[in-house]
Structure formats: C-alpha cells, structure tokens
Amino acid sequence: MAGQKVTISVIKADIGSIAGHHKVHPDTILAASRVLAEAKRKGVIKSFYVTHVGDDLQLIMTHFKGVDSPEIHELAWNAFKEATKVAKELGLYAAGQDLLSDAFSGNVRGMGPGVAEMEFVERPAEPVIVFMADKTEPGAFNLPLYKIFADPFNTAGLVIDPRMHDGFVFEVLDVYEGRMVKLNTPEELYDLLALIGTPGRYVIKRVYRKSDGEIGAVVSSERLNLIAGKYVGKDDPVMIVRAQSGFPAVGEILEAFSFPHLVAGWMRGSHHGPLMPVGLKDAKCTRFDGPPRVVALGFQIKNGELIGPADLFDDVAFDETRRLAQQVAEYLRRHGPFMPHRLGPEEMEYTTLPKVLEKLKDRFVKADLGYQPKLKRSEELTGPEHE
Numbered sequence: 001m002a003g004q005k006v007t008i009s010v011i012k013a014d015i016g017s018i019a020g021h022h023k024v025h026p027d028t029i030l031a032a033s034r035v036l037a038e039a040k041r042k043g044v045i046k047s048f049y050v051t052h053v054g055d056d057l058q059l060i061m062t063h064f065k066g067v068d069s070p071e072i073h074e075l076a077w078n079a080f081k082e083a084t085k086v087a088k089e090l091g092l093y094a095a096g097q098d099l100l101s102d103a104f105s106g107n108v109r110g111m112g113p114g115v116a117e118m119e120f121v122e123r124p125a126e127p128v129i130v131f132m133a134d135k136t137e138p139g140a141f142n143l144p145l146y147k148i149f150a151d152p153f154n155t156a157g158l159v160i161d162p163r164m165h166d167g168f169v170f171e172v173l174d175v176y177e178g179r180m181v182k183l184n185t186p187e188e189l190y191d192l193l194a195l196i197g198t199p200g201r202y203v204i205k206r207v208y209r210k211s212d213g214e215i216g217a218v219v220s221s222e223r224l225n226l227i228a229g230k231y232v233g234k235d236d237p238v239m240i241v242r243a244q245s246g247f248p249a250v251g252e253i254l255e256a257f258s259f260p261h262l263v264a265g266w267m268r269g270s271h272h273g274p275l276m277p278v279g280l281k282d283a284k285c286t287r288f289d290g291p292p293r294v295v296a297l298g299f300q301i302k303n304g305e306l307i308g309p310a311d312l313f314d315d316v317a318f319d320e321t322r323r324l325a326q327q328v329a330e331y332l333r334r335h336g337p338f339m340p341h342r343l344g345p346e347e348m349e350y351t352t353l354p355k356v357l358e359k360l361k362d363r364f365v366k367a368d369l370g371y372q373p374k375l376k377r378s379e380e381l382t383g384p385e386h387e
C-alpha cells in the first residue's frame, strides 16, 4: 500500500429535486448509493459517500484508477441515470436536468455533471475537505482559494510554516477560450488577481505546492451554459482541498469562508448574492431560491478509505457570517431586477432575457446622441474592438 496513489473523485449533478430547486429527494440518494455500493463490492471503488447540497446530488468516491478514469466516470453516470429514473417516477422538478446527453461516451466532463478529482500518495494522516456549493458557479471558489493559498492575513502558515513558505502555484482556466495559465505566488500575486477577479471567465482549476509540485486543491470547472450554449441551470461547483502538514490547516481553509463574498447564481442563475457557509441540515435553498450556500465535509483518507465526514460549517463560529450573509441578501434583494443584483449583460446572454429583448428590437428608432460612440468589448479582458 505504501507509495500507492489514491484518487478522490467528487462528481455531482442536479438530476431533479423536491419543490422546485429546493433539495434532493432521499430516494434518489438511495438509488445512487445502491449503484456505488455494488461498485464497491466489485472492487471498482474503495469507498464512497453520497450526499446532497440543495438540489445537487453529490458522489464522493475514493479508488485507485486515477483521474479521468472512464470506469469511474461511467459509474457516476450510471448512478445519476438510476437516480434520474427515480426522480422521473416521483415527478421531481427538472428530473435529469444536468444530464445533457443521452449516451455516455467515456468521460462525464462536458456532459453536464461537475467533476473535481485529485490523485496523490497518502500521507500518514491525510485530511481533505470537500466543498460543495449550490446556486453559484465554479469561479465562486476563486476568492477563498486566493485567501487560503496566497493571503497571509488568512493563512498564518504561509509566513510561519517553512513547508509552505515558498508559496503555491495556481492553475487558472479561461473557460471562454479553453486556455490555461500557471501563476506563481507570492511573486505573481497581482497578475493572478488581474485574472481571477473576473470569476465568470477565469476559474482557478488547481493549486500546487511550489516546493515539490504536490497538489493541494482542485475545483470542478464545468460551466453548463457554455456547454449547452443556453441557460440550463447553474454549475454549482465542488472543490477538494488537502489540509495540514505542509498545506494550510483545516481552520485556515475554513477561515476563507468567514466572509460571505458575492457570487453569481441565486435565482435563475441570474443574480449576485452572498455565499453562505452552512451545515448539511441547512443545505437547502429557499429565499429567492437561495441565498447561495456552501457545505464543507471533512474526511481522513486511510488506505484509500474515506473516514468521516465531519460537517465543518455546522458550528456556531459561523453564525455571524450567516447573519451578515442574510443582511447582504436583504440589501441586494431590494434592488429587484436592477444590476448589480441582477448579473451584467454578458452573463445574461445565457439566460432567457435575450428573448425578451429581441421583441423590442424593431421598436428602437435612431436618436441623436450628439457624438459618435466608439465601442470596445469592455466586458472582457481580451476580445476584438469593433465600431
């Protein structure tokens, strides 16, 4: 077993829920669990934990087949298919929503489900935290990841732990153009921030320890609307972070969520709202289908086995964060359909708003502005200028 690499795979999908987009039905969790239990019996996976956050069904699995294993992806796909059958029988809302294709083709990436996987050699004690968010997008983890791995005001270990003192490498994806860049911190902090401050486009995919290249974090980066080319629900990302012994402590990782920063998502995937950390018992969305929430489950991995979980945000220490989140939610809600509560035009392209605007197109008549406007594609950092 020593030196053997273990893989943790977190694969999630919204396959239908009770009462609109509120929460997953327990019978669909059972249906998925049965599929994974059978796979465990056959030795395909070592262990698993099935749960939900809001309307997203979450499969947490450990195995020895590496990332992007067709066998593991097909297993997850089959679990979602079985759960979807139950969702359809029960008439759940949006049954099968995230399964964008009918047939499995070797990898669930690009087919609707969100995927975060990492492979590593187990340390003698291997704490990992699985974060699962509902009513938001993968870029929602940009700000907390920056704080966890690059901000010494959040993570004391960056200053005082010699194993972390060299810093970390951030792998950033441009999800519009399918490009990736690796940036070193602390020396390229400002370049990193110049990108990840646009979380709808630049998504932190992975973080590595600079001194030895060991993986510290991975995020699901699938953006459903960009896969489908239209609005099909929010992406509701998941993230795996390794903790302690050369990585940030569990408390340093959780600390990054003590500020309920604004994220895109919430009602109809079209609004900004605060990301509220909650325990599993509160992992269900109500007010205006939100506010967006995130759950953190802590595990130890031993000989490839998941030990746990610990429901880490189920703690009074996050009560004030939740209270602030609700005050921010109230403040934003008062804006109704106005920005910045409603998302900007480039994100609204993928909602049903363009259909409404199309109707007004022929009603516009020429108006004299007194000047000739010179336009740029200002909503993006790159892109062609046009008149």
Ligand SMILES: [Mg+2]
Binding pocket: 014, 054, 055, 056, 134, 135, 234, 236
């Ligand atoms: Mg969801």
